[in-house]
Amino acid sequence: MHGRGNQTGFGPPVTPPIIKNLLIANLVVFLAQYASPMVSALGAITPAAVWGERFLWQPFTYMWLHSTYSIWHVAFNMIALWMFGSPLALTWGDKRFLRYYLACGVGAGIVIATVPYMFGGDTGVRVVGASGAVMGVLLAYSFSWPDRTIMLLFPPIPLKAIYLIPLIFLMEFTTGPGNVSHAGHLGGVLVGWIYLLREGQTPGVPTFDSLKLKWRRHQMRQKLRAVRDDEERKRRDWRDDNNRYH
Numbered sequence: 001m002h003g004r005g006n007q008t009g010f011g012p013p014v015t016p017p018i019i020k021n022l023l024i025a026n027l028v029v030f031l032a033q034y035a036s037p038m039v040s041a042l043g044a045i046t047p048a049a050v051w052g053e054r055f056l057w058q059p060f061t062y063m064w065l066h067s068t069y070s071i072w073h074v075a076f077n078m079i080a081l082w083m084f085g086s087p088l089a090l091t092w093g094d095k096r097f098l099r100y101y102l103a104c105g106v107g108a109g110i111v112i113a114t115v116p117y118m119f120g121g122d123t124g125v126r127v128v129g130a131s132g133a134v135m136g137v138l139l140a141y142s143f144s145w146p147d148r149t150i151m152l153l154f155p156p157i158p159l160k161a162i163y164l165i166p167l168i169f170l171m172e173f174t175t176g177p178g179n180v181s182h183a184g185h186l187g188g189v190l191v192g193w194i195y196l197l198r199e200g201q202t203p204g205v206p207t208f209d210s211l212k213l214k215w216r217r218h219q220m221r222q223k224l225r226a227v228r229d230d231e232e233r234k235r236r237d238w239r240d241d242n243n244r245y246h
Contacts, residue, residue: 012086018094019086022101023078026130029064030074040065040128048123050113059109060102065128077130084141085134091144096201100140101133104192108132111187132184136192139165143196143204165189 033039043061050058066074089097109132116123146162159167172180196205206214 011083012090014090015082015086016089016094016097018089018097019082022081022085026064026066026074026078030066030068033065033068040068040126044126044128045109045112046124046126047113047116047121051117052123059106059113062109062112062128063105063130063133066130067128073129077134080134081130081137085137088137088140088144100192100195101137103195104136104188105130105133107191107195108135108184108187111190112181112184115183115187127181127184129181129184131181132188132191135165135168135185135188136195138168139189139192140196140202143202143206146204 029039029043042055043058043065045058045062046055049055066077085097085101092100112127112132115121116125142161142164146160148161149158150161150164151158152167169185172182172185193205196202197207
């Protein structure tokens with residue numbers, strides 16, 4: 001659910017052709033997974049297969065597959081793609097949106113396949129899902145309309161778009177299920193961020209220098225607050241001493 005000006009409604013008012021095509025493609029592949037287990041076996045990312053057996057197509061194919069154990073995996077990803085991808089595609093155009101979507105998905109796939117080798121993770125685990133690409137879409141949405149208020153479904157609270165990604169990661173790392181690919185989600189956000197910075201067509205994208213400047217300002221405000229608190233404590237102590245002796 002999201003806000004549109006002074007109105008609130010579920011979903012975007014218009015669904016662009018590229019979003020419709022992506023939704024159809026994901027649903028067709030989801031049905032194909034039920035028809036043949038080989039679709040999931042060959043298309044899912046397995047780090048050992050990507051780098052050990054040179055299954056180099058998997059960082060692309062995994063993003064069209066979803067868990068067949070529950071409908072909610074594909075449902076949540078497609079709802080998020082529809083709700084947040086539609087405004088982006090309407091603003092950017094189909095070609096620009098598709099390039100970005102694929103870059104985030106494939107980039108996240110490369111991260112998923114590489115992280116276990118860098119940090120000693122399980123290289124035999126299989127990963128599927130469009131979450132990396134969708135997280136990139138959420139990032140671009142939050143940078144494009146940072147002050148737009150959206151109404152979350154879980155939990156049902158209003159939230160400014162700029163805080164959407166931090167909230168997702170907070171919930172994911174604290175109360176999320178254990179089978180979530182953190183590397184994929186983080187990879188989609190990181191690749192999307194770098195893509196938007198290099199593309200230079202989204203004014204709201206913070207640069208690394210601007211983030212460092214904001215962090216320094218935050219530290220300075222914290223120091224000033226600590227100094228004020230210390231002075232206030234000294235004034236209270238002085239008043240208490242005067243009241244005690246006079």
